[in-house]
Amino acid sequence: MTRTGYRLGNAARADGHRLHVHERLGSTNAEALALARAGETGPLWIAARMQEAGRGRRGNAWASLPGNLAVSVLWPVSGIDPERLATLGFVAGVALAEALDASCGTAPGCQPGAADRSFRLKWPNDVLCANAKLAGILLEAESLPGGRRAAVIGFGV
Structure with missing residues (x-):
């Protein structure tokens, strides 16, 4: 693992987030879930310079x-009602669209302004720019031994 080219922000580090960067992985979500099964609790970000077996909704x-960008975050969810876990996908989508706006500004073909954002969400898990898919989000949750639960939110941009 190397950290070259990827870093966590100060606020994330202060909140206890960690980062693992890989040259190649099959799937950042699969890696995060495997670590959760092995006892990792997160918050932990898994990034891959090349993701060779990424997946989207319904196994696509x-x-x-x-x-x-291929990155997933293993998020501690033991205190969250299972029925509310699905809302993490919406939170992640809004956060990604806002991060893209803050990082990139107005992208080519997108008009600035409150009524026409540069990046917008398409339900349930896509971020669009100029009506083209720019990013996808995959939320996976799993019940683990000992009553633990893990949620992984994958971002492909």
Whole structure:
């Protein structure tokens, strides 16, 4: 693992987030879930420079070429009602659209302004720019031994 080119912000580090960066992984979500099964509780970010077996909703393949962002976060959810876990996907979508807006500003083909955001959400898990899919989000949750639960939110940009 190396951290070159990826880093957590100061607020994330202060909140106890950690980061593992890999040159190649099959799936950042699969890696995060495997770590959760082994006892990892998070919050832990898993990034891959190349993701070779990414997946989207309903098992669809997610292509992730070098230069794209493939990252997942293992989030501690033991205190969250299972019925509310699905809302993490919406929170993640809004956060990703806002992060893209803050990082990139107005993208080509997108008009700035409150009525027409540069990046917008398409239910249930896509971020669009100029009506084209730019990013996808995959939320997975699992019950673990000992009554623990794990949620992983994957981002492909």
